[in-house]
Amino acid sequence: MTGPATGAVEEVFGVDAELLNDDRLGRALDAIVSHLEEITAIFGAHAIAEFGIDV
Structure with missing residues (x-):
């Protein structure tokens, strides 16, 4: 998977974007x-x- 929608997944979450699926x-x-x-x-x-x- 490549492109802007997956570009920062590894940097932010520390996992390959392909591992984040439905x-x-x-x-x-x-x-x-x-x-x-x-x-x-x-x-x-x-x-x-x-x-x-205040609860």
Whole structure:
């Protein structure tokens, strides 16, 4: 894969752009689905701390 859409993938993410495809994305989402509540809580806690959100 080449071109502007894939030009910075390796520099930004440290992986070959060809490794980022819909099959891999699907498998990654399948792997994290059982952890969504934990992930949401972690991101929420970080957002609260970072931005001083009054909850």
